[in-house]
Amino acid sequence: MTEGIPDNTPLWLFADQLGPRVYGGEHAHRPVLLVEAESALRRRRCHRQKLHLVLSALRHAHADLGDRATLIRAGTYTEALRRYGRPVLVHEPTSHAAERFVHRLRNEGLVADVLPTPTFALHRSEFRHWAGKRQRFRMEDFYREQRRRFGVLMDGPESDRVPVGGRWNFDTDNREPPPRGRTALDVPPPYRPVEDDIDARVRRDIDDMGVETIGVDGPRLFPVTPAEAQKALHLFIAHRLPVFGQYEDAMMSADWAMAHSLLSVPLNLGVLHPLEAVHAAEQAYRDGAAPLAAVEGFIRQILGWREYMWQLYWHFGPEYADSNHLQAHTELPSWWTDLDADAVQAECLRQALAGVRDRGWAHHIQRLMVLGNHALQRGYRPAELSDWFASAFVDGFAWVMPANVIGMSQHADGGKVATKPYTSGGAYINRMSNHCGQCPFDPKKRLGPDACPFTAGYWAFTHRHADLLAGNMRTARAVSSMKRLTDLEAVLEQERHREAF
CATH class of the missing domain: 1.25.40.80 (Serine Threonine Protein Phosphatase 5, Tetratricopeptide repeat)
Known part of the structure; x- marks a missing residue:
């Protein structure tokens, strides 16, 4: 048992702590508190299906736990805890902001103690x-x-x-x-x-509730x-x-x-x-x-x-989210943030964005080598991109995206996570998909109206970061190849003015 904590102290569960590893075992006897806080639902413009999944998970947990659980709907978590009227136990939350919030609640006497996270293998x-x-x-x-x-x-x-x-x-x-x-x-x-x-x-x-969301509604898939x-x-x-x-x-x-x-x-x-x-x-x-x-x-x-x-996520700390080693400062375009896949011509990018729009999900190669690859080549702001991934994907939570997006995908941490930037031209996408046969762009072309934006974008990215890439044994060959291109200046001029993707 938790030392010094009364045996009947309730356990407050966040919406990503809803399994028996959290409320079972040594805590199986404790009452459970669940909270729907409207402030949390309105904090960001999230995917419609993600909000559905989170609320469905909370309410199904309430139904499954029966009389043991109390579900409070309130404007804020603090309001709900004060209405509940009893100090609660809580497991370590899964974001820096939530951790700071929980410790403030502990200082106010609303949280009795904070326990280690039980939903991962390693403490x-x-x-x-x-x-x-x-x-x-x-x-x-x-x-x-x-x-x-x-x-x-x-x-x-x-x-x-x-x-x-x-x-x-x-x-x-x-x-x-x-x-x-x-x-x-x-x-x-x-x-x-x-x-x-x-x-x-x-x-x-x-x-x-009229909560502003992105993406389409749809049957629950998860x-x-x-x-x-x-x-x-x-x-x-x-x-x-x-x-x-x-x-x-x-x-x-x-x-x-x-x-x-x-x-x-x-x-x-x-x-x-x-x-x-x-x-x-x-x-x-x-x-x-x-x-x-x-x-x-x-x-x-x-x-x-x-x-x-x-x-x-925890080891790097909250300041990691501001990493921008490649000095990428382009705002995310509206067709991206609004999930307007119909505005996209490149078939691989259209397919990936449509998957996010329709299901809030795309698999890891679509995330890294299509969405992430495009963002890296176009210099989208890493922090803004990470927030978008966390909001637009049904499996996105605050801890999931920083090292994935800022580190692995965008190389914005200078190599703490990945040994090289993960970018490629259309040849990789053509080899690993059946998208290119249905695409108006040609993966083999880097110049002209039908030039693949990934192929041309790859050379523009290589040129922009040539000094960095030349000093990395895994990317130095790309710089050497770029220097042999006879049409490089024309490709760079084309990509500076590209509007269609």
């Missing part, structure tokens, strides 16, 4: 010990330590364990382009929750309860995981989900614990039901990358 204190005085970080180092710590995909005696298959990383086996001649992968569709009366009421309430999350996990492991790894970096116009797990929402709502997903995937490999490369790739995304982003 923040353990990461601080691992990080030590490192100035630069490699996800691979962290990932290997995670595998050792939790005994995942390891073989051999306890004192001398080695990675299954003799390799830590099977990424090179997971970069297949989409199968040619097909419009979709031959896999069962992802789990689809059945909406109920709670979902219908949430939809009406969002309408009645789990919001522990029971739904388990169903989604089991369906993915049994029917989609075996194909996932091979095509995880591919993009197909007629198959938005492909073999991806779509588990980021329940993971980020706290209704699915990462180790549950990791252990289920490992068991599939041990049972011979899924190939090692697919299983390792999935586990690396969760136990490696997701945990890494969470820990770096």
